Amino acid sequence: MVEESIAVERRLPFSSIGPHSAPTLRRLAALKPRTLAIMHGLSYRRYGAAALGALARICERRLTGD
Numbered sequence: 199m200v201e202e203s204i205a206v207e208r209r210l211p212f213s214s215i216g217p218h219s220a221p222t223l224r225r226l227a228a229l230k231p232r233t234l235a236i237m238h239g240l241s242y243r244r245y246g247a248a249a250l251g252a253l254a255r256i257c258e259r260r261l262t263g264d
């Protein structure tokens with residue numbers, strides 16, 4: 199799911215990533231969700247917390263330029 203999200207974002211850069219994005223994703227990951235609802239797509243059922251953590255790391259990299 200993470201790879202697909204990044205691929206779409208590269209083609210259609212409409213996400214608004216700011217300094218609160220990664221911390222918010224980490225707080226959501228701490229809830230240990232098993233299902234994530236994807237806008238305009240299928241729900242993701244499996245390792246929701248891991249996926250949110252990966253997205254948080256990607257957001258941080260985009261903000262720092264790493």
